[in-house]
Amino acid sequence: MSEEPTSWARAVARGELAEPLPRRWAHTQGVAERARRLGGILGREAGLLVRAALLHDVGYAPRLATTGFHPLDGARFLRDAHGADDQLTRLVANHSFALLEAEERGLREVLEVEFPLLEDQRLVDALVWCDMTTTPDGGPTTVGARLAEILGRYGEESTVGRFIRRASPEILAAVARVEAELVAQPRWG
Template sequence: MGRRAAAIGPAVVGDQAPTLVLAALLHDIGYAPELAATGFHPLDGARFVRDEGRPDVASLIAHHTGARNEARLRGVAELDDEFPFEDSLIQRALTFCDLTTTPDGRPTNVSDRVVEIVRRYGDDHVVSQGVQAGLVEFLGIEREIDTILSGSPASIR
């Protein structure tokens, strides 16, 4: 996902590209057992990154890939309390990178990635329910970023 962020960052978010790449590299850090205080990786990762001095990156991590949908399902109110959601282009670009890259780093599209997530976790899992709740939003993000990239060199897309 970091490579995807590095490739699209300059065209999509300009001088914020390094921040996008850092957020992409760290977006799942909350899965690390030593950081998993709540068991909700976006919040656990965001707290760690914030405490390390990068509140800007922490906010991106807190809300990557529609984490607010899953937070609602889990009853994790402190996500928005600690990290208010900002619907920014860089936030959408991070979600785009996550949902257009497979777990093993191959390119994909949002629809196929959501299917993969649901298949991996199962229909009844809160992660699956969260990404399914965000599907319309995610498809809109994919269209938005693809439109921006359509004016860029083909090697970026």
């Protein structure tokens, strides 16, 4: 994995999140650390996953929040202000089944047109695993605990709560697929 693009992604995320949203920055760093663990199963796509992990929540930055939907705001910022590549912006825009939340917000068509889903299910699943097994403070957690934490923080009837309840089966399935690959991964040394 090339360090230069990863350093760029870390600098952008830090610049947008560290000061205004330190807890979100801690989560982002934890998600990136989880992404590094998947290098053995992703091969040449490992660097892209780490960059997406570092940037997946950049749209929460107050100065970037134009629609209030962080995956879309973040992907637009990366595309428009930084000329980020298509795969990266599409991963950020669609992380953790964001399309379902976009539907709750009346933004599904906009998201689908601007940032179509990636066809690489392993990469999509990997980012879901990284995000959904990391606490808001950046520590590791189980997917069940993470889903419960999100519901508790936002409330079951909020937009995010409705989205999480709808997306939970997909999130659980994605995490299970990644964990099965991790178990099957050969151990070295």
